[in-house]
Amino acid sequence: MALLRIEDLNIDYMTLRGRLRAVKNASLTLGEGEWLSIVGESGSGKSTLAMAIPGLLLPPGRITSGRIIFQGRDLTGMSGDELRRIRGSEIGVVFQDPLTSLDPLRTIGDQMVEAIMEHRAAGSKREALEMASAALESVGIPGNRVKYYPHQLSGGQRQRVMIAMAVMLKPRLLIADEPTTALDVIVQASIMRLLKSLQRKMGMSIILITHDIALAAEVSDRIAVMYAAEIVEEGPAEQVIEEPLHPYTEALIKSTPDLWREKTLYSIPGNPPDLRNPPSGCRFHPRCHKAFEPCKSREPRPTRIRDRMVACHLYG
């Protein structure tokens, strides 16, 4: 059985200038121990989709329809407190900016112990502190750093601390929202290696949100590509990278810089659409070089091709 199944999920932001659909009819399945990367540009809805899973949408964001089935239970129907119990214990989250994601006024240990005690995962504060320092050791930070304040650690160390906090209660699912965007390339690589090894050791599933399709290609089992609030393609990582089906995926891969290829960097013509007023038909058609008649008028339906999915008129 799948660990997580998202079915026809719609997420709206109620803004002063009207309703904005940030995620449209999203469906995804994630198996136990699987690594899924959701790739897309800024504003494509990838973070919104991922944050909706543990109930961390920022207002005025709201799930308007659809289901999120996690370990057989629908998270969309849960009360705030039921969701809270799942967050941190069964689903861990790592955020983009480790510099601002830790409370600057409290020690690392205090923040970890608090979460452990909230989930009653330890009998005493002392036991919780031992768990916290063990969790730090597991991400390569000396256990005595529990006494440190966030400002006494570097950016990379802080992201390791965030990861330790996210996995210390052995969650089944880890959501990492652009965990390396705020860090330099060398640290980036070590953080990705850390996530990979933790995944293997603990057998948890990972959802990685990233705009970097090359990074996704290296680490993922599966890749989902989002464009303008929709999942346009999804499938096994190798296949999606080697032979992309959707013209957007293809363009995204082409616009990745490559040190060994001497040529100017490709860029997709035009800009992502305004989600308050998306283009008719296929949302990508104004920027697509393969667009033909039906693309302008009809929305493409998601089509299954073996264990891949694509939403494009070329295939349906």
Next chain:
Amino acid sequence: MAGLARYLLLRALLIIPTVLILYTLVFVIMRVIPGDPVQAALGTRYVPPEQLELLRERHGLNDPLYVQYFEYLAGVVRFDFGESLVIEGRKIADDIKDRFPATLELTIASFIVSVGIGMATGILAAVRRGSKLDTAMRVYSIVAYTLFIPWLGSILIMIFSLWLGLLPTHGRLDPRISLEHKTGLYVLDAILTQNWVALKDALAHLVLPALTLGIVLSGAYTRLVRANLSEALVSDFVRAYRARGVRERRILLHALRNSLIPVVTMMGLQMAILLGGAVLTETTFSWPGMGSYLLEKVEARDYTAVQGVVVFFSFMVGLISLIVDAIYALIDPRIRY
């Protein structure tokens, strides 16, 4: 903790130059103002020139300026601010000892009221941001902030003293009640001497002035707490707390602590201003504090008294800023210079 101790010691030492600069300023200003202080203090009364000369000599006004400067400074170190120009032989330090406790008592009471109301309304507004309650709190803050103290004081006196007859209209204590003055803070004195009749009466006298001043000052806190807390509540670390499954009530406390630095800053500023005497409140309620004292002395052109009060006040400002710095350091571990 060694870092913290060193930091506080440095801050404490900084009070000295602060006071020195203020004292020098006051000293210079007093000497630059045109007119002879002795003549001004005596007003239009005719005094023979020999006697004027005698008074000048007595107050050291004939000495060279640098002698005056250092002699006064030597007095200040011993808490001696000289003698009144108007009332023969009256020591300014004694006046301050008489009046300051009244101001301190009113300051503490109105501080509790303003911070209490301001924090409560500000937190409510921030937590329910965008709701009707939020709007109500914001309207409250503006109204409170713009109220005129004598007007609000008179209204409260009218309701609670004249109509309901619950509270006294003015003063600090019913003159028929005797109370041994140990600290000059009547509430504290009454508790120390276990004089419960006096305690009840002193508190009753304190309610209206404290409420008047407290309400007017609370408006600024409402706005400040609302603005800073609602910003903290949408910050990344709050979302991270949520992601770890921490309860909302605990998250609110952590966010509040993070939004407290600017609030503590304002508390310090307000406290310092209040210790200088709340003139309007003191005159409305005939409260014998520093504010009304300074007003009397300025009117009487008692130069040494004014100078003494300002120097004393600069000590208070220095002391308050030291306390504020200590609180900063307690709140935020990053503050250790």
